[in-house]
Amino acid sequence: MFHAMRRTKIICTIGPAVDDPRRISALVEAGMDVARLNFSHGTADDHRRYAGMVRDAAEDAGRHVAIMQDLQGPRIRTAELRDEVVLTPGQTITLGGPDSALPLTVPDVVGRMDPGERVLIDGGQIELVVEERVGGQVICRVVRGGPVRSRRGVNLPDSDLDLPALTPKDLEDLRHGVDMGVDMVAISFVRDADDVLRLRDELAEMGSDAWVVAKIERAAALDAVDDILTAAVGIMIARGDLGVEMPPERVPVIQKALIGRAHARSRVVITATQMLESMVEHPTPTRAEVSDVANAILDGTDAIMLSEETAAGSHPVEAVRTMDRIAREIVGTMADDLTFRPSGEVAVKEAISHSACVLATHLDTACIVAFTGSGSTARRISKYRHGVPVHGFTPDPGVARRLSVLWGVHPHVVDRATTADELFDVTERRLLEGEFALSGDLVIIVAGLPVGTPGTTNLVKAHRIP
Structure with a gap:
């Protein structure tokens, strides 16, 4: 029964480690709800192949698995190096264009760097400080050394960068993603809501209704997070870059705050980066990693994400199974949060969604059924983190597939109803066929009248299954 299923969703990054139909099917069977295509790596043909395997595996398993395209954004990396460069504390080195000792993939950023600012390489493992800018490069002093290899990430936490969140590569990749039919698009290095709105405009011009997820990985995004939440369907807490851009001890507090603010606006929230990183090499996680995943679930995240663990790790399927076990164990300890939190949308929609959860609490109900054309109704119900299962019914x-990322929501494709009686008939038939409810059970139905009119969530009904 669905009551025993986990509520927190699992996102898996697809890569060379699972580049095989059988391995993709194993991820789906293990519990993958969303497949992430990371366009920072691989070719368009690679991702098209991954997407096809995910669609086939989901269909074979009878599940709705979403595909999320993750755009690279203006990511600064070390350029291709002939040999690794070993840095020692105290030495000086040049950064910038191809003639520099350490060339960068975006050499123009050196024009925004000033003396005294930090340069962090490879997730902060290596630290440099800018001493002076000379022409098209900067001279830096090494504070914390080590080996530097090609295509290592470079962060400039002190520099006032003015890089567009959507690069020409992103726009080309976006066209490929839309052609593949991706369900969600994650935009990297967001600065403000304008970055999100531009992506929405590009998607609309391409004829896509994919949900936009804004990745929060810059300090500037934290200052604009409320506006970003208004513009996007959801956010991804990219803890790796956040922990480089600011002191890492601040990240857990920021994570909790961002999850709460996303809930208040009925927005999706994904917690990502290094969740089970040791499983890239080892078959079991560390106890600290288990606690990290558990605490993200207790914070109320919609989804937890695996990156290198499934894309390039030695134990991709076991990593998913591990997350699944943790999430199932934790769900029974979570308390309902029925505090009414209007998100600024039409008050009737908010009140109806809240009332459905309150009714489900006070009545002995099998589940809540949310009829939704866009997914908004299911999002509003999901944010209350109710213990009763939520079934999202949609003809689309x-x-x-997009409902698959929502906490506690089980998606169904159903025939389009035209009358209230047809809504009730669809509810009874689908719940009984799937054994999600039994004859005589009480269920809560949320819908809109007139039936089929978008944005008219105005009905909540306690309905007895005959």
């Missing part, structure tokens, strides 16, 4: 397969 794309919406059903």
Whole structure:
């Protein structure tokens, strides 16, 4: 029964470690709800192949698995190096264009760097300080050394960068993603809501209704997070870059705050980066990693994400199974949060969604059924983190896939109803066929009248299954 299923969703990054139909099917069977295509790596043909395998595996398993395209954004990296460069504390080295000792993939950023500012390489493992800018490069002093290899990430936490969140590469990749039919698009290095709105405009011009997820990985994004939440369907807490851009001890507090603010606006929230990183090499996680995943779930995140663990790790399927076990164990300890939190949308929609959860608490109900055309109704119900299962009914397969990322929501594709009686008939038939409810059970139905009119969530009904 669905009551025993986990509520927190699992996102898996697809890569060379699972580049095989059988391995993709194993991820789906293990519990993958969303497949992430990381366009920082691989070719368009690679991602098209991954997407096809995910769609086939989901269909074979009878599940709705969403595909999320993750755009690279203006990521600064070390350029291709002939040999690794070993840095020692105290030495000086040049950064910038191809003639520099350490060339960068975005050499123009050196024009925004001033003396005294830090340069962090490879997730902060290596630290440099800018001493002076000379022409098209900067001279830096090594504070914390080590080996530097090609295509290592470079962060400039003190520099006032003015890089667009959507690069020409991103726009080309976006066209490929839309052609593949991706369900969500994650935008990297967001500065403000304008970055999100531009992506939404690009998607609309391409004829896509994919949900936009804003990655929070810069300090500037934290200052604009409320506006970003208004513009996007959800956010991803990219803890790796956040922990480089600011002191890492601040990240857990920021994570909790961001999850709470996303809930208040009925927005999706994904917690990502280094969740089970030791499983890239080892078959079991550390106890600290288990606690990290558990605490993200207790914070109320919609989804937890695996990156290198599934894309390039030695134990991708076991990593998913581990997350699944943790999430199932934790769900029974979570308390309902029925505090009414209007998100600024139409008050009737908010009140109806809240009332459905309150009714489900006070009545002995099998589940809540949310009829939704866009997914918004299911999002509003999901934010209350109710212990009763939520079934999202939609005639749109794309919406059903997107519902897969929502906490506690089980998506269904159903025939389009035209009358209230048809709504009730669809509810009874689907719940009984799937054994999600039994004859005589009480269920809560949330819908809109007139049936089929977008944005008219105005009905909540306690309905007895005959």
